[in-house]
Amino acid sequence: MASDATVDAYDDLLERYERISNIQSAAGVLSWDQEVMMPDGGTPARSAQRSALSATSHELLVEDETETALEEAESADLSGEQAAVVREIRRQYDRAARVPTDLVAEISQTTSEALPVWKEAKAEDDFETFAPILEELLDLKREYAEHIDSSRPPYEVLFEDYEPYLGLDTAETILDRLREELVPLIDEIGESDVELARPFSGTFDADAQETLARDALDTLGYDWERGRLDTAPHPFSTGTQFDARVTTRFDEEDPLGALTSTVHEFGHATYTLGLPDEEYGSPLGESRNLTVHESQSRLWENHVGRSQPFWSLFLPKVKERFAGLDDVTARDAYEAANRVYDDNLIRVEADELTYHMHIVLRFEIERALIEGDLDVRDVPQVWNDKMDEYLGVRPDTDAEGCLQDIHWSHGSFGYFPTYSLGSVLAAQLYASADEEIDDLDGDIESGEFDALHDWLTANVHSHGQRYTTPDLIEEATGEAFTADYFLDHARAKYGALYDL
Secondary structure, eight states, X not given: OOOHHHHHHHHHHHHHHHHHHHHHXXXXXXXXXXXXXXXXXXXXXXXXXXXXXXXXXXXXXHSHHHHHHHHHHHTSOOOHHHXXXXXXXXXXXXXXXXXXXXXXXXXXXXXXXXXXXHHHHHHHTOHHHHHHHHHHHHHHHHHHHHHHOTTSOHHHHHHTTTOTTTOHHHHHHHHHHHHHHHHHHHHHHHHOOOOOOOOOOSOOOHHHHHHHHHHHHHHHTOOGGGOOEEEOSSOOEEEETTEEEEEEOOOTTOHHHHHHHHHHHHHHHHHHHHSOGGGTTSGGGXXXXXXXXXXXXXXXXXXXXXXXXXXXXXXXXXXXHSTTOTTOOHHHHHHHHTOOOTTOOOGGGOOTTTHHHHHHHHHHHHHHHHTTSSOGGGHHHHHHHHHHHHHSOOOSSSTTTTTSOSGGGGTOTTOTHHHHHHHHHHHHHHHHHHHHSTTHHHHHHTTOOHHHHHHHHHHTGGGTTSSOHHXXXXXXXXXXXXXXXXXXXXXXXXXXXXXX
């Protein structure tokens, strides 16, 4: 049985972590505000504020007292959940203790300053405006990785900030398999004589699209008492189990884009809202990582929001918000939501299959940048060449090419592979839920989402960081992580749609 001293050490460790967690949550609100509501002139102060919070949380984490509490807690007779908490804090401590606080503060300040530069560069279609601060961020992140582990490639070290347990080798294996097996399927689709319906042509008012986005959130069960919907240049979700906000954006010629984006961000938010309230401020009250987070957004976007049962349910609401769609059928809408088109330039607007070629492209480019094998000034040309190679299309502008994503302005190098890992995991989780829930398709068509919410909460959300990624997947599905379910889903769904 644990002594009073070791119990006190665990409690002290958890109290310290709660302070760090609260500071990081506050920084998240400032980041949300900068992307959504802050006036353009607020950047200098916001950069200093975010830098100060990053430095403070880092200092608290790497204090000698934290290490002492960790060592004493590790020697205690802890429960499984307590041991998981100590494991996760130890992982964070070991990485953070190797990085100087000044570097952490500088990275935070530079990313805050980079955001408006990226926005301007994208608006003006001018990569040269963004290139200098991108070079600065690459240097800072290389230095960061060097401090953590100089014996390994820096990109591998950075990837572990977003997925600490699957390993970059797993990501490479998954991406290689997707490329090998999806490209022939995409080619078959391109050769098919089937032409899917395109019922959503014309102009669709942005205000009406926002109302429809709110309808979708209502339908899926978003908790408005703990969330809100806003617009942002690049849609995202952020927050805690008490305040999980979503954003989207509107294109008046593409109503499906805003709708699928909103459903995607709902998936992120419902994961965050499903974390246990009583564990707020502890690793048990935090999401596992970005692979699992992305699995939730892709599950709701692709397996629910792009399904025939969902369109049978939701099409009447679409017709209510937009005139001129009286003759559109649920089948038409389903086909439109799943049309495969390899001439699409924008990742967040890509179909379920070609999406992964967008990820492969970004993965290869950012790894080459971090490893020093690609010069920043060459990014537009290499990006366009890879778009041509993988998708058969070349961007006319950098805004629809290498400037389309916000991630590099955040210094988020190593993030992109988790999008494909999450998509693969989404299919595996959905297959298990479908097996255990009686008539899941019928539930979706009738607007009954409680069973799916409950299954995901019980098997994924409620655990927080209790399990490592592989263990969480085994607990939820009874199997090791595999791409089989995603590829089976892709072949079955698109084979039927395109009569392959």
